[in-house]
Amino acid sequence: MNKKQLAITVMLLFLMGLLFVGQGIFDEKFKMIALMNNNISTFKEYSSKDEEVKFLLPQEWSTTTQSFPGNYILYNNNFSDSKLGIYGYIQLINYTEDEEKLIEFDKKYIKDEIKDYEKEQLKDKKYHGSKVSFQTIDNKSNKYINRIYYIRLDEEKIAKIAFKVNSNDYKESYENIFTSIVDSVK
Secondary structure, eight states, X not given: OOHHHXXXXXXXXXXXXXXXXXXXXXXXXXXXXXXXXXTOOOEEEEEOTTOSOEEEEETTSEEEEOOOSSSSEEEEEEEEEXXXXXXXXXXXXXXXXXXXXXXXXXXXXOOSEEEEEEEEEXXXXXXXXXXXXEEEEOTXXXXXXXXXXXXXXXXXXXXXXXXXXXXXXXXXXXXXXXHHHHXXXX
């Protein structure tokens, strides 16, 4: 390799490295801009009574906790933002089996018609789990965008985070909201 080729190769490697580092910075900035465009500026921390699960939700959202009998659903927090049209819940589930079985079990109990069902594995530095995306159509022909995240917290517990948005209200930037909430789960 002559000096000119070596110089060009080194410059290309340097630019690729710069792009790689810059991407991480810009991704975080874009996420913050998407949150601000949806009028989300502050988050509030929530946790179960025994703090087995902690998470952040936008300060402006309405929340209610709900109790269930038995020891399957250990914690449930319903949340909503009527301005954005986002509804959902976070559950702490006592579940020792593989999360794939839980996903298939949950799929059977979706009452509305399901379209465009997709499942993907999530691997992050903080967690691993699955994300399920699909559309539902209710008996009044209303279409909804659904995202359900299953995050394994330990050998016995799974956090289930579900989001539902009317397709007329849905914006692509909502995915950043969902990701911010899921990333906050501990």
